Amino acid sequence: MTRTNPPARLVVTVAYDDALLLDVAGPLQAFATANDILAEETNSAAAYRLVVASRRGGLVRAASGLSVMTTRLADLGRSRMPIDTLIIAGGPGVHAATADGPLVAWIARAAQKARRACSVCTGAFLLAATGLLDGRRVATHWRSAARLQARHPALRVDPDPIYIREGKLWTSAGVTAGIDLALALIEADLGRRLAMEVARRLVVFLKRPGGQAQFSAPLDAQMRAAESDAEGRFAALHAWMAENLTGDLRVERLAARAGMSPRSFARVYAARTGTTPARRVEMLRVEAARRALEETRAPVKRIAHRCGFGDEERMRRAFLRRLGVNPLEYRRRFAA
DSSP: OOOOOOOOEEEEEEOOTTOOHHHHHHHHHHHHHHHHHHHHHHOOOOSEEEEEEESSOEEEEOTTSOEEEEEEHHHHTTSSSOEEEEEEOOSTTHHHHHTOHHHHHHHHHHHHHSSEEEEOTTHHHHHHTTTTTTTSEEOOOGGGHHHHHHHOTTSEEOSSOSEEEETTEEEEOSTTHHHHHHHHHHHHHHOHHHHHHHHHHHTSOSOOOTTSOSSOHHHHHHHHHHHHOTTOHHHHHHHHHHHOTTSOOSHHHHHHHHTSOHHHHHHHHHHHHSSOHHHHHHHHHHHHHHHHHHHOOOOHHHHHHHTTOOSHHHHHHHHHHHHSSOHHHHHHHHOO
């Protein structure tokens, strides 16, 4: 009896003028690499058929200045192969694209019919314009999270995760997070081993958890301070906090350090940095613990003490809140 390979899954990436090239090429290369591995290891036919499409077809100029040849969206309907996975790229041109009524209407129809629909980075604006993300938790580039939330109040925009799955709808964070998204899709289709081999060949993390923060807590603190505190008062405070993680970092001590009353400090700090002092302390401690787990072989109990958590259980709860994984799992995935 002749063994037949399952039909290839049609993956359509929607592009437009001024889309980010890496939003398009990153996920595409992950799927293409999966095809290469299957061909090499099992002599199997391609698991994915890859198409980049735009409303008018032809050359689309990416934000980097390079042009990408695309298939006209209308021509996809002439194919008997249904769209399995629809991916909407992000980029500075996305806001003009959301004003393209025929494009938004096509995405709405295609997303409803496809097995799954995804957005990369600010592609969430275009997917949200269809109304399909209303009431759902959504990821996008951290710089665009507030704008997306303001434009679409029915969404629950989360600026931290690398990617989020809500049923058949997947959304990812900025730019290279599209590769993480593609690896998760490949794992769902073809298994963890093949997804990990794709990651190895692309020289990226074998697997970043979907709950991992998009960027580090110290960088977040520095950028917020630079943007909202011209006097640098809290920037200096953050540096002192990072150097004294095992010390007394209660609001009263931080307020005294800042030369303010506890009540005024808590109010002004939250207004200027977008978070509470307690949450900032936890973020800094988690960041220090992350580095220790990655770079040393110190026991988790010792790391918890050195980073100011006091005990392993407090550190475990903080990791689950901030990163979506416990310390041992984090070390297993990311230790050097």
